[in-house]
Every structure is written in structure tokens, then in C-alpha cells.
Amino acid sequence: MTIQWFPGHMAKARRQVTEKLKLVDIVIELVDARIPLSSRNPMIEEIIGQKPRLVLLNKADMADTNRTNQWIAYFKEQGITALAVNAQAGKGLQVIVQAAKEILKDKFDRMKSRGMRPRAIRAMIVGIPNVGKSTLINRLAKKNIAKTGNTPGVTKAQQWIKVGKELELLDTPGILWPKFEDPKVGYKLALTGAIKDTILNLQDIAVYGLRFLAEHYPERLEERYGLEEISEEVVDSFDKIGAKRGCLMAGGEVNYDKTSEIIVRDIRNVQLGPMTFDFIGEAEKDSE
Numbered sequence: 001m002t003i004q005w006f007p008g009h010m011a012k013a014r015r016q017v018t019e020k021l022k023l024v025d026i027v028i029e030l031v032d033a034r035i036p037l038s039s040r041n042p043m044i045e046e047i048i049g050q051k052p053r054l055v056l057l058n059k060a061d062m063a064d065t066n067r068t069n070q071w072i073a074y075f076k077e078q079g080i081t082a083l084a085v086n087a088q089a090g091k092g093l094q095v096i097v098q099a100a101k102e103i104l105k106d107k108f109d110r111m112k113s114r115g116m117r118p119r120a121i122r123a124m125i126v127g128i129p130n131v132g133k134s135t136l137i138n139r140l141a142k143k144n145i146a147k148t149g150n151t152p153g154v155t156k157a158q159q160w161i162k163v164g165k166e167l168e169l170l171d172t173p174g175i176l177w178p179k180f181e182d183p184k185v186g187y188k189l190a191l192t193g194a195i196k197d198t199i200l201n202l203q204d205i206a207v208y209g210l211r212f213l214a215e216h217y218p219e220r221l222e223e224r225y226g227l228e229e230i231s232e233e234v235v236d237s238f239d240k241i242g243a244k245r246g247c248l249m250a251g252g253e254v255n256y257d258k259t260s261e262i263i264v265r266d267i268r269n270v271q272l273g274p275m276t277f278d279f280i281g282e283a284e285k286d287s288e
């Protein structure tokens, strides 16, 4: 199964990102800390090419901290600096400028040795929908949105946001759409709110979520829904959850759509605790 959303948007977004890449020193790639692999655009390497990059694992407050640390180590092994942040609360943001400076040290040292005037690092944020791009930009911007008309090589004025003295951000982020062939990735995107439920079958998303919980966080199933395990016949578990949460139709039958909605919403809103759906092993399998 290949699901490709908005193929027209995809091509347009890609063109826009490619165009703006010329203006910046570094790309700040925002991924969802709950799905650091599934929330990346699969073409990202190809689109960004040799441009230096900083990866931010956003919504770290909603993810499993141990796994976030494992993912940071994983990116490091690939030669990529990754940081955990919470754009909403403004946590972890102070180190972004420092990390960007370190990544670009050689380039800026070379510029200096050629007698060029020191300037701020220019960056752009890219990421899939709903990953927190606007939240991060607003957090970093405070009130420092500045119009700079004279960016060399562009006719259209770009809006740059000053983040302290040392960093300038393009005010509009690049949107890179997710795309997947593996339905599992789709379920993870749906469970984290990156794609609408309507793209996939809601009951399938809920079943995936329940099975995932049973395998990796069984105690939380028990806590929230009073389930000790997910029965082979998953419908039995739906019956229990639906009955417990009052998702009944006239006649007392459990309403499976309503129950699915509750399960998906609970997972998405962290009612079952912070969790991470992607595992390092899955990344390693992909790169084989």
C-alpha cells in the first residue's frame, strides 16, 4: 500500500524548500520525538543534500525520555546533531543557537579568515504538518520579526526573525509531507496527530494502538481501561473498553467507532502517558 497525500502539494512544497535552501546556512529539521523516524520526509536527504542540518526532536514532553535519548545517540552515530525540545513550553531552546554555531564553525571560521564581516547564522525550519514548526518559530521570535529586503540573490523580500544576535530564521517554515508504504507508519502518524484519522480506518488505528500498548506499555492499559491483556479476538477488548467508557448504542451494544475514537484520542492526548512508537531497530532495517 502506498499512500501519498496531496501529490501536488508535495511537489510544490519541495520546490519551495529547494528555493529557500539557497538563502540559509543550516536546516533545522523538526521531527516528532514520539516518531523520530516516521515523522521524517523520506526524501529529506535528497532535498537537503549537503546542507548542514540540526535535528530537533520536538514534543519531547509527550515521548518516552529513555527512547528519546536513544534516538539522540542514534542520530549522533549518523553524524547528525539532534536535540530534544518542547517548543510549546520553550524547553531546550537555548541550546539551539549553540548547536548551530558548532555545526557551522568551520564555515564561519573560513569566512572570517577571508576577511568577511561576521554575520548571524541563517536558518530555516522544515518538518511535516503539525510537528510544531509555528510554535517553535513563535517561541524563538519573541518580538524580533524583522523585514530584511536586501537578501542578495532574491527579488522578493524575505522575512527574517532574529533569535538573539547570532541566529536569523526564515519566518515561513518548509512543509515536507510524510509519505509511507508501510501501513504501520500511517498508524503512528495518525496516533500522533500528524495526519487526519479519515485517511486511514479509525478502527484499524485504534487496534494498532491497543496492540502497541499491550506489547510495550501493558501497565497503562490496565490503569486506564482495566485491561490485563489484549485478547486474541481484539473485539473482546473493544467490548470491555466501550462498556467501561459508556460507548453504547441503543440496545446496549458497544459502539466500536466511538470506542475507537476514544482510544485514538487518549493516546494522542497522552492520557496513557508519554510514549515513543519508533524503535532504533526499525531505522537500521530501513538503511540496510
Ligand SMILES: Nc1nc2c(ncn2[C@@H]2O[C@H](COP(=O)(O)OP(=O)(O)OP(=O)(O)O)[C@@H](O)[C@H]2O)c(=O)[nH]1
Pocket (backbone or CB within 6 Å): 058, 059, 060, 061, 062, 085, 086, 087, 088, 089, 127, 128, 129, 130, 131, 132, 133, 134, 135, 136, 175
Ligand atoms: N505537548 C507539546 N505540544 C506541542 C509542542 N510543540 C507544538 N505543540 C502543539 O502541537 C500542535 C501543532 O503545532 P504547530 O506549531 O501548529 O505545528 P506546525 O508544524 O506549524 O503545523 P502546520 O501549520 O500544520 O504545518 C499545536 O497544538 C501545538 O501547541 C511541544 O513541544 N509539546
